[in-house]
Amino acid sequence: MELKVVPVEIPEGCNVILGHSHFIKTVEDLHEILVGISGQVKFGLAFCEASGPCLIRVSGNDDGLQQAAVGNAQAIAAGHSFVILLREAFPVNFLNAIKQCSEVCTIYCATANPVQAIVAETEQGRGILGVIDGFSPKGVEGPAEQQVRRDFLRQIGYKL
Numbered sequence: 446m447e448l449k450v451v452p453v454e455i456p457e458g459c460n461v462i463l464g465h466s467h468f469i470k471t472v473e474d475l476h477e478i479l480v481g482i483s484g485q486v487k488f489g490l491a492f493c494e495a496s497g498p499c500l501i502r503v504s505g506n507d508d509g510l511q512q513a514a515v516g517n518a519q520a521i522a523a524g525h526s527f528v529i530l531l532r533e534a535f536p537v538n539f540l541n542a543i544k545q546c547s548e549v550c551t552i553y554c555a556t557a558n559p560v561q562a563i564v565a566e567t568e569q570g571r572g573i574l575g576v577i578d579g580f581s582p583k584g585v586e587g588p589a590e591q592q593v594r595r596d597f598l599r600q601i602g603y604k605l
Contacts, residue, residue, distance in 0.1 A: 446565050446566065446567050447565070447566045447567075448563065448564070448565055448566075448574075449563075449564045449565075449566060449571075450561050450562075450563060450564075450577075451520050451521050451561065451562045451563075451564050452520075452559070452560070452561050452562075453517050453520075453521075453528070453559075453560040453561065453562055453576075454513060454516060454517055454520075455530065455557065455559070455560065456509070456510065456513050456530065456532070458532055459510070459513075459530050459531060459532050459557065460530070460531045460534075460535060460536050460555065460556060460557045461517075461528065461529065461530055461531075461554070461555070461556060461557075461560060462528075462529040462531070462536050462539070462540070462543065462552065462554070462555045463521075463526070463527070463528055463529075463552070463553045463554050463555075463560065463562065463573070463576060464526070464527050464529075464543070464549055464550075464551055464552045464553060465523075465525055465526055465527070465549075465550045465551040465553070465573065466492065466525050466526075466527055466546075466548045466549050466550060467525055467548050467550055468548045469492070469494055469502060470548055471492050471527060471546070471548040471549070472490060472492045472502045472503075472504050472527075473504070474546050474547075474548060475490055475492075475504070475527065475529065475543065475546060475549075476490060476504040476505070478539065478542045478543060478546060479529070479531075479539060480506070481542075482538060482539055482542060483534050483538065483539075485533050485534070486506075486531060486532070486533055486534040486539075487506060487507040487510060487531070487532040487533050487534075488505045488506060488507060488510055488529060488530060488531050488532070488534075489503075489504075489505035489507055489508075489509070489510030489511035489512065489513055489514035489515075489529070489530045490503065490504045490505050490511070490514055490527065490528070490529050490530075491503050491511070491514035491515045491517065491518035491527065491528045492518070492525075492526075492527040493518050493521070493522065493523060493524055493525060493526050493527070494524075494525075495524025495525040495570070496524075499524075501515055501518045501519065503515055507532065510530045510531075510532060513530055514528045514529065514530050517530075521562050521564060521571070521573065522564075522570075522571050523562075523564055523570070523571040523572050523573045524570050524571070524572070525550075526573055529543075536555035536556070537555070537603070540552065540555055553573060553575065553576045554576045554578045556578050556579065558578055558579030558580075559579060559580075560576055560577065560578055560579075561576065561577040562575075562576050563575050563576065563577065
């Protein structure tokens, strides 16, 4: 077995959701979830089929994000993995619905941070072991940082 670190390319102003699923129907179901929750979301979705023709299945409503999702799927190349790139929306608005999708097994990350996928490769293929999401902590928040966090959540409408 060989371990690989695969950087996930996230276009400027976007978020990524990286996950694992189990069926080709995932592509259409995730597409429906995204547009059903937000009519303004721009997204690209790529799903690595793990049997039959083993194609990368693609959907979305933004050509550039679809191509970027495909590029990430090609780099990761792990069976039944999927990459969703979002613009003009935050993953938090979609995660519960995506987790409830009957085909979705795992969400590895949902972030705008730099991401590295840790991929294992064997003679059979590749699988995602986990991710490195962002950077290591540099300390513990104090009262001033707590207030900044609270203010930010209210500024973007996630708390009253």
